[in-house]
Amino acid sequence: MPAPILPPEFAAALAPATLLVRGGSERSAYEETSEALFLTSGFVYRSAAEAEAAFKADGSRYVYSRYRNPTVTMFEERLRLIEGAEACRATASGMAAVFAALFCKLRAGQRLVASRALFGSCHYIVADLLPRYGVETVLVDGRDLSAWEEALAPGAAVVFCESPSNPAMEIVDIAAVARLAHRAGAVLVVDNVFATPLLQKPLALGADVVVYSATKHIDGQGRALGGAILASEKFIREDLGQFYRHTGPSLSPFNAWLLLKGLETLELRLERQCRTAAAIARHLAAHPKVAHVLYPGSPSHPQYELAQRQMSAGGTLIAFEIAGGKAGAFRCLDALRLVDISNNLGDSKSLITHPATTTHSRLKPEQRAVLGITDGLVRLSAGLEAETDLLADLDRALGAV
Ligand SMILES: *Cc1c(COP(=O)(O)O)cnc(C)c1O
Secondary structure, eight states: OOOBSSOHHHHTTSOHHHHHHHTTOBOOTTOOSSOOOOOOSBOOOSSHHHHHHHHHSOSOSOOBTTTOOHHHHHHHHHHHHHHTOSEEEEESSHHHHHHHHHHTTOOTTOEEEEESOOOHHHHHIIIIIHHHTTOEEEEEOTTOHHHHHHHHTTOOSEEEEESSOTTTOOOOOHHHHHHHHHHTTOEEEEEOTTTHHHHOOTTTTTOSEEEEETTTTTTOSSOOOOEEEEEOHHIIIIIIHHHHHHHOOBOOHHHHHHHHHHHHTHHHHHHHHHHHHHHHHHHHHTOTTEEEEEOTTSTTSTTHHHHHHHOSSOOSEEEEEETTHHHHHHHHHHHOSSSEEOSOOSOSSOEEEOGGGTTTTTSOHHHHHHTTOOTTEEEEEOOSSOHHHHHHHHHHHHHTO
């Protein structure tokens, strides 16, 4: 088995920009420059005794790609170094990561407390699926620390939140919720998709587990699904280990290879996309057809100070309310010529979506109202296009409202 090119102790001291390009790389006998794609499901043994030993060993020898694969390992190791986590497991999608991280830890009769502002599929797992298996789930206003405290008073096994939230950009005070979770005996799982591994460090703020949809900014080019779970060595081995091995949420080596290449340009893309998002937020705030703008990097965001404290930039996503409700929002979306209507995000192409009729259409109207998902709200993911072209496209489209 080749050793990592950078010894882990050396790699741990390198800056993110370096790790994004070189972290976790291993080289095969052919001495290639770019990470090799090991598109293989199985591995062979030179003798029956070697196979026997491999199955008895600690799992470090490659046995089957549902368990581990060298290209997937390189992606896991690169992301682990960037996140500053002890261990990482990659998954086939962000939802596989969320489901595995929650399900592997919970037993019938235990409690899960979560912020109510969750990505639609996360809400389904928490509110519909887990209760079927005897898990009691409680949803709280993630912005309200006294609501967390009250919900956690009877104790809990897992606490789950997303910050900033999709799509209304609510911010959860991760350090404060981590303290409350630990006091209640729970592990805190944070969905860090909107903030990305570079803009927010939940583990340093006290969280125990971080989950990603790598489909979003990590691929960042709209090509592949993927996800990841980052946590302590103990969580990954003892809580997730057997669940992961036997239920098969594994990432395909091909997608792992794409995601490795995605990480190489993550910092450059984020820099540009955050700058563009901030410019769009400023521009829209002054637009007569826009009722309000929600962007964590804008001083007008109701939790701006908290966002400043726990994020190093405002992110690439903006939510804004268009005058005229659903009809106004639809007219704007339909009049855009550059920005695509799509529910994906974090892509190099700017994308816009109307959450009330797409990602959050499964919720009841009252639930949407509580989450601030009004009929006029749209979510924009800033891409890599020129800022001037995007502003002109938005102005033209808002002119049609
Ligand atoms: C997209 C997304 C997910 C799910 O990820 P997939 O890769 O689509 O499965 C989970 N959480 C958030 C916040 C997301 O944006």
